[in-house]
Structure formats: C-alpha cells, structure tokens
Amino acid sequence: MKKWRLLVAVLAVFALVAAACASDDDDDGAAPATTAAPADDMDDGDDHDEDDDGDGMADAHGPCNDGANVGGTLIIGSTQVPRHLNGTVQSGYATAVPGTQLNASPLLYDDEYNPMPYLAESWEVADDGLSVTLHLVQDAVFHDGMPITSADVAFSILTAQAHHPFKPMFAPVTGVDTPDEHTAVINLSQPHPAILLAMSPGLLPVIPKHIFDDGQELPTHPRNTEDFVGSGPFRLVEYEAGTIIRMERFDDFFIEGAPCLDEIVMQIIPDATNIVLGLENGEIDLSVTLGPSANVLRLMENENVTVSSDGHEAIGQIQWLEMNVDDPALSDKRVRQAIAYAIDRDFMIDALDQGLTIPATSGIVTASPFHDSTVNPYDRDVDQAKALLAEAGYGDGDLSLTIDYIPPTQVIYAEYVVQALEDVGINVELSVSPDFPTWAGRIAGRDYQMTINNVWNWGDPVIGVHRSYLSDNIDQGIWTNNTGYSNAEVDRILAEAGQELDAGRRAALYAEFQQIVSDEVPIYYLTTPQFWQAYNPHVQDPPTRTIWGMMSPMHEVWLDR
C-alpha cells in the first residue's frame, strides 16, 4: 500500500516537472544515472562502501626540512562527498579527510598505535583511570586568531559526546574541568582505555567554542561549512559541495614551520575511473578512492604512480557474512558453522579481489593489538560442513536461505556465497535491494537471513567492535548488533575489556571474546579490504606512517618537484 502511495507521489512529482518543462520528449534513454546511485554519504556508523582509504603522517626531523620544502599545491582526488566539515558531529571518511586538515585534535597516532603530541603537548591518565588530563600547547590559535583553550577542548568533547554517531567514544565522560586555559581534565564514570584513541584527528577535531556555542544545533550548524574557522594546519578558502574543497596554508599554525604545502585542493570526482586517469596523467597527486580492484592493479603497473596500502591499520575494515540468529534454521550453531566451512575465503581473496585484500578471521582486524590469531579460521571443508548440516537434520537440498548484500558492489561476494553453499547442499537465493537505504532498512529491521556487510573497527574495539555483539545494542540501526546475537558471557567480557587499563589483560579478555564468537559464528569473517592509496612520486611523506591514513593532518607532506 505504502509503495503505491509512494508511486503516486513520484508520478505527481514527475507531472510537475513535466508540466514545468512543457516539452514532449519521447522516451530516449537519456536519463542520467543519478537516482540509483549508491548513497555514499549515508554513513553514520561506518562506511559501507567500496572506497579505500589511505594513510598519514610524517617525519621526525625539523618541520618541512627547516623551510626548504615549503610550497606547492597538493591535489587530492576523492569520490566521497562530505555532508559538511565538522567532524565532531559527523563520522566517516568523507568528512574526516578535509576535516583533519582544517581542525587539529589533541593527539596524533604513529603507525603502532602510540599516541603522539599534537594540540596536547602532554597528557596523563589517572591511576584509577577515572580522569585524563591534557596539557595544551601554549600559543595555538584558531584560523580567526582567537586562542585555542581548554574551554574549546571541553566544548568539542561534549559536542562529540552529544552528537557523534560513535556513542561509546565519550559515553563514560561525566564532565571536563578547565582549571586553566591550557589544562583540560576529562572526568570519567569508569576507566575508559579507548579515550586516548578517541582523541585522534578524525574522531575529535577541536572546534571553536566562540563560533559554535551560539545555541544552534551542531549537526545542522551553518558554520560547519560556511566561514569555517578551524584549528588545523590548513584553512578553508573555497568549498563547493560535491565539487571542490580548497584549503590554504595557515601561517599561524601552532607547529612552527608547518605545514609545508601552500595549498591542498580536494577535487570531488564521482567516477573513480576518472581519478585513476587523473593520477596517470599527473592532474591528481594523491587519492585513495580508486574504485574496483582492476583500477588498483592498473595503477600498480604504472611506474609514475606509487601504490601502497600502508598506514590505515586502525580503520580496520572487515567484509563479513552475518547471519540472523533468530531465524529458525540459522539459530542452530551447527548450521552457521556449516556455512562458515562451506565458504572459501582464499578464493574470494584471490579470484574476486585479485589478491588485493587480506583474510579476516575474527571481529578484530589482524593489524589490531587485540587480534587473536588462534581462533578457528573456518578454512573451507566441505565434508565437515555437510556433516554439521546432517547433524542439524538437514540433508542435501533441505535448506533454503536468502542472502542480502550492499548494492551494487557487493553482489559478487553474495553470488559467490550462493555457489559455495550450493556445494554443501544449501540452496541460496539472492535478495536484491535496489539501493543502499533499502538494504540498510532490511538489515536494521532484521528482515533478512544472511547478508554480506562491511563494518569498520575504528581503532579501538570499544568504538567499532563491541557494537556488533552487545545484547543491549540489538537493532539500534544499521551497523549495530544486526544479527540478534545475545550471549551474557560476551556482554560481561566486553564490559570488562572496555574498562581494563592494562593492555595485556585487555588483550586476554578480547581473546576470550574472539574465541566464543568464533565458535558460535553469528558472523563469518571474510576479508579485510585494504585502503590502497596511489600518489605521484613527487609527493613526499604521504600519510603512510600512521594508523589513520588520509584521515590525518598533512602538515608534513611536501612536494619534491
């Protein structure tokens, strides 16, 4: 019924448009492919799409080689259209790449998850873990010349706590004290080891209180794009939604001598193929949104382009197969295990991804310090799968299931699963969603049996991992616990691990968690897609020595022309 009404509404809109145009164009296929385009900037929990991301960070010696390397324009190509530029209220790559140039954060991270000073020149965590004290650099100013103070840090944290989609980042924060202009004390209701990672550039940009604290709603604040005043190494000079983001060197940046570049221009180019061509002919210097594997392979063969996947370890993208555990058939652990054994992860990597992804065997990516490599990887074993199915009471062809996937790019993985499960006697039909919102609605409403999904770890398990398994987070929207998985033991372990300050004990708890989930397989992990970034050789110190890739400030990137 609703659909019919919608159809009528659409017809009415067409009628209006038709009346307005008053032409009588017959039907040629000239319709542009705008309507069915995947909703690329829909992300609020995570990114769902195919786009790869890059890296970030730079050298230890004097900024910009003591001024010798200053100058030039870096042109970044990106397919991603940001909703706006204020990363305190918006997650995702599209906002974070320009956002980390425009705003500084309290901390930076090197490529081994070690925090490094940025706006905070030092910090300490209280012994009981219930407060974190940040000591800010003395002479930092916003782009409008106003000093960056602890009040701004406090305002940014409380804004992110209220509006950022990653609720667990600042959930335990009870308040931020500002004993003086350069000291911020974050008070916590419980020990919260993830708090330092939540100070990363992409997660906690420091925004000016004197601009944003005017009573307007932050997520829709006009200054999120207009007259942008930031704290970062570059300032916004031109912003045209979906077209261009031009950022100029901020001369009063608090790191003396940085940034090296005069200008960063982000060109938003919807078609990844055009970005690849731009990289090949030198019109684009750097990009991580390269499109399908074929494009990456093609760039790898080009000696004028460097391709690398270094530097984005924290993003932790996992492509996985999740199962609705409330489904009568899939509620049986043996059926889920059989499905896991039926799938050949290596085939997917070699054939479908042409070797450009790496295996994912648990819910915490291999690159994370909390990854447990001893879990059962469920390498393909058709006999074992058949045996498990027989044990569960399903003979050859007795079981019929459906599989969803994020349209349009994930269809190939779903098609493969259909074939793989056929080999063990399970009939699978593809369940087609015409667009991303339809798919997301189905999965969030648990109107599915199996789906391919793509969920990101986002650095700390508290931020990106817990949400998929906690029993009090079932069906809270897409990229929450969409399997319906509920295990009191897992809830307890995760609650404990989220508060454990000792890294060793925390890793042990997460290992226990991974073992349980691996045995019960509500989710079968497929691959970790890599964030392939391509850049021209004259780009020096590209953001490859961090864990956040291009979601890092590029104040140390320079051009060697």
Next chain:
Amino acid sequence: MPDAAGLGDVAAADMGVTPGLGAGGGPGAARPGRETFRLFVRNKAAVVGVLMLAGVVFMTVAGPSLYDQDPKDIVARPLIGPGELTEARLGTDYLGRDVLAGVINGGGTSLTVAAMAAAMVLVIGIGIGAVAGYYGGWADSALMRFTEFFQVLPALLFAMVVVALFEPSMWTIAFAIGVVAWPGIARITRAEFLRLKNLEFVRAARAVGATDWRIIRKVVFPNALPPLIVSATLIMGTAILFEAGLAFLGLGDPNTTSWGLMIGLNRGNFLTAWWSVTFPGLAIFFTVLSFSLIGDGLQDAYNPKLRGR
C-alpha cells in the same frame, strides 16, 4: 438483433485482414496473406532478420539442453579468455562462470521479459488508443492527456523508479517497461481508429446495428493491425534494450541470468576481460537488430503503395 449481428460478420469477413484502402489492390492480389508474404520476402534484410531471430530463439529454446552447463556454476578460474578452456569456450567471467552458458541461458530471460513487456504495452496501448480514437470527444481528450503524461516522463528514469520501489525481479522489470513504453502504441492505435471509424465499411456495420464493441473488435481493429504489428515488433527490440539498460544500472534480478545483467555485472572488468561483456552484448545487438529488420520488412509488406510492384 441476430440478423444485424450476422450482417456485421459479413462486413468484417469481407474486409477482414485486407487493409481498407488496399482492398482488391493489384492484379495478382487474390490472396492478401500470400501477397503480404511475397512483399515481405522481397525485402532481403527482413529475411536475414527472420533467420537471425530464428537462430536466437533456437539457441534460447534448444541451447540449454544441447549445452548442458548451469550459467551460475563456477567452472574455472575467473577472467580466463575465450579459447583457452574447453569447459568455457567463450571464457569465464569475474566469478569463473562460463560466458557461453550465460549467453545461451541469458536469452530466455531477456526474451521473456521483452515479450511480457510487449504484451503489456499492446494491451494498455491498444485499449486506450482504441477507446480514445473510436469514441472521440471527452474520452479522447481525457485519455490523450493521460497518455501525454506518460509520454513526457523520462522513460528509463521512470522505469528505474518502478523497479526500485518493487524490488528487481523479472516481473517488476517487465511491468516497469510495459508501464513506460505504451504511449507510442496508444497514439498509433488512436490515429488508425480515427482514420478508419468514418470509412464506409465501418459506417455500414454501424448502420446494420452492430454494437460498438463488435465494431471495434471485428471491423476497425483488424484493419488497424498492420502498423500495430510493425510497432509491436519494434517494441520487442526496445524492451530488450530497456531490460539490458536496467540491469546495466544495477537494477536487474541477479537470480536470473540475462544478457543485460551479464553486461552490468561484468562492466567493471571490461578493460581486462572484454569477452565477458562483448558476447552478451553481441547477443543483444543481433536480437534487437533482427527485430528491427523484421519490423522494417513488415512495414514494406503492409504498405499498400508497394503492392503490385
């Protein structure tokens, strides 16, 4: 009343398949059907079209039993070129499926969707066109405004909206194509009915008391058929292209192999694996071309001005 009806029959039988104006045309035109056939085969391109279509239909109907390979099975490594494998003569696609099996089995979906869509187009188009043309007046105005409304819709865009609303499947795709493609047929039907309804033999039928329904069905419609047959043939071609277009844009039904779907899913690999796109593309090309050629031949055959030449 029975009498009147009987007379109506006579009128219809007399005029029957013979186009009104061309009745009794040239000297050798004793059997109109044979004459039409003669004119049709005189158009060599049309004959080629028929042969091509026969080939496509044969491949689609008999192919799957002659070449027993499920198009969805993974038979070999992905993206292997044509000629390199005996199990996949035309190469494999991105999943390692046999392109040849896909081309053979994909035609069924494409042709079925096209036929269903064409049937729907004809039913809607002829229904609306006939009523509008025959009755005229406010019915004509209302129905033609309605037709124009659909005519100004960007067809592919509208079809995409329909498919997106109702989930892609063979039925919704055929429905979407049918809903967007009928205005042309409606207008042709209306024009024919307008032309025919005041001709003498129709007036005669009316004079003897035949009902409107009977006149429309037995007198006017058979005489309006020739241009409609030509259009219907072309609609088949259009519908195949539409189906391919929708599948190309990601709105196909991946559970059923079709040519358009093969192209749509494989297009990312076009530069590295041309065969996975080219062969289904060629299949679409030849099928649509055959319909065009046949339509062209039918047009010649039904054109009274060519008779007797």
